[in-house]
Amino acid sequence: METALLLNTSMLLTLTIILTPMFLPLLLKNFQSSPQTLTTTIKTAFLVSLMPTTLFMYSGLDSITSYWEWKFTMNFKIPLSFKMDQYSMLFFPIALFVTWSILQFAMSYMASDPHITKFFSYLTAFLIAMLTLTLANNMFLLFIGWEGVGIMSFLLISWWHGRAEANTAALQAVLYNRIGDIGLIMSMAWLASTLNSWEMQQMFSPMETPTLPLLGLILAATGKSAQFGLHPWLPAAMEGPTPVSALLHSSTMVVAGIFLLIRSHPLLTNNKTALTLCLCLGAMSTLFAATCALTQNDIKKIIAFSTSSQLGLMMVTIGLNLPQLAFLHISTHAFFKAMLFLCSGSIIHSLNGEQDIRKMGGLQKTLPTTTSCLTVGNMALMGTPFLAGFFSKDLIIENLNTSYLNTWALLLTLLATTFTATYSLRMTLLVQAESTRTPTMTPMNENSPQTLNPITRLALGSTVAGLLITSFMTPTQTPPMTMPMLTKTAAIIATTLGLIFALELANMTHTMTHPKQNNLLNFSSTLGYFNILTHRLSSTNLLYTGQKIATHLTDLSWYKKMGPEGLADLQLMASKASTTLHKGLIKAYLSSSALSILVILLSL
């Protein structure tokens, strides 16, 4: 009994700690939060949140707490309820750890920014929204968190709002998210009308759910997690500062969509169509993003595309009916992706704002710690054995190979794994190795502990996190244990192939003069022509239809032809016609009378 009490209390304590710096300045006059206070708060929250997690690990105790019900109508109540199960328990410390590291890094990265406190408050607000989403036990609270992260993403991407590209990117993010929200609201409406509740527990009935709400959920995940079709916002979101990219667009926000699917997994289990859709969509996304990452020259965009690719992989896992494995990948991915972003932020600052990898090189000698962590992160991303990424990624590919599902999805995923290795190695080589291509006077600096400590901390996490989490998470489905040797090593072989390709290509660049344009290169560098095709077409269509409706439909046809003026014209016509009949000839009158009488007599 006291375990449950301790669990709940510590969880609430964590939440309260995070909320404190947001509300205290409003209550006390002389208390102003500063970046330092916010960072310390998050660190405390992390340490406190370790307690419920360990409690959970040792007792396996799930808990659902309901407070204060909102009586919406007589029989539809929306309680404020938190669900503390394996997912939220594990997510809390990971998210808080990553956020702590990022906030510490941001103290040095954004030191020259006059509104740094506002920046930190935005980040904290985002964190609160994300945690609400994770803790939610009903769709209503989840939706609040969902929208919260969307809004904070908008505000943070357009942090440097004087820059036109930043504003466009933020708008793009909001629009694509909104399209996904349509799906979410549709599912919520279906749930409210069919099951009469938005609670997670009520959603889990063993029968087969119709495809419509599941399509809505998949649409929501596509929008939020940048699957193929609603993906352009993620690379564009790199306009925001690096801490923003690290927090939102690598670890936490973009996994919100996947998290939604994990939470509503029992709904998806029985519906083969939805599962296949997830599988194919994920495979498509992962390969597409990996292809685009091959020819990118901006370091942040490469990492953004790699995020996109890993999200596709998570979607594939959902399609394989393995939510736990998807969550494992979310957790491990958070570590190394955040670290990659922070490293790239440090490199960018050192090179005085240079983001193009063609203008970097030989940084291993000048920024040793940062580049070592970069290498570690890339290797974890590729799935090097026994680093963090291995535990999740390898398991996913093993399961994919031993399942009875779509071969095409399997092929695409393997190909994407190869590409992952290729672009990661490309990035590493161009940044660190060989001779320097940077300008001569650069403020190379990695001496401040505020920059280094987060990065090294996350590197430590990337190494051990996989092992830690898998040791303590009880799998709900038995993982495949025996498989042929080729299948077992498929992931490693694919990755090695990718590495070899990358080395070959790097060697080729020494002898080439000027790359000729060919179709493949064009496809990859313009992100598959997707942006160019869709953005202009859809907006012009919409505006044109609007104009047509306003002028032609409303003004012309309804007012002039069919409405009042049309009626007036009709009457005028009738009046003129009948006037010409009355000419005054009595013979005509009498004959018409006679004719009428004849007609009457004959017909009646």
Added chain:
Amino acid sequence: FILMLSLTLGTMITITSNHWVTAWAGLEINTLAVIPLISKSHHPRAIEAATKYFLTQATASALMLFSSMTNAWSSGQWDITQLTNPPSCLLLTAAIAIKLGLTPFHFWFPEVLQGSSLTTALLLSTAMKFPPTTILLLTSHSLNPTLLSTMAIMSIALGGWMGLNQTQTRKILAFSSISHLGWMTIIITYNPKLTLLTFYLYSLMTTSIFLSMNSTNTLKLSTLMTSWTKAPMLNTTLMLTLLSLAGLPPLTGFLPKWLIIQELTKQEMTTTATTISMLSLLGLFFYLRLTYCSTITLPPNSSNKMKQWSIKKPVNTLTPTL
């Protein structure tokens, strides 16, 4: 004077008759008495009007006699209320329609009204309609409702459409008369009392209009515009009376329309009721135009001199407003 006496006599005979021949006789006396009234002014238009009137009314009376004869031949009696032979019912309906001026037999009415002076026109529109209406009432139980409804709807429509294009006040009033006759005939087979009510109210309203126009001598729309100089109070009441003819709610003219529509809906003839209401909107338009010309606007030039004043002052112009 003697013409007035003959008119009264003819009307009385027709109203109180029980035999077809007496009815016919009364109608003939009326016709003959009115002809010299129409052609009193010796104007060619008046003579033409008189001729047309004579021709049409004579046809009508002949038809009526014919129908009563066929009825007598088939049923053996001359009672007005016992009209059993179907063709004779139809013929009688046609004859009365010609006498009253229902579509498609209405062509004579505007020209005759235009050719006569205003007082004669008044007489033609009110008093002369009374005997044929009585005959219709007496025989209403045996008449064909389809035919009557068709003629009525067509009358209302045509009265509306034709009235839109007119500038002579007498012709406008002729078409308004045709329209109101339509309203009267549509309800005659279902509730003859409403027909009578409509007729009374209509004659009251038309009388006041005609008399008002008589005292200000307005024969055209343009004359109507300067009528405010001659008798301003009369002008105001003219406006109210016109709107009452149109059938606007707080005024008296709304009453028959409302009751007729109610009666029609009781008979499940809602489409008919809707149609005739829509068509009387056309009439509303030209009544409004008359109102607009007479009362609401002022003409560009003002004339302060009084023109002719007739000796008779109009009576009961205020009653339609009650």
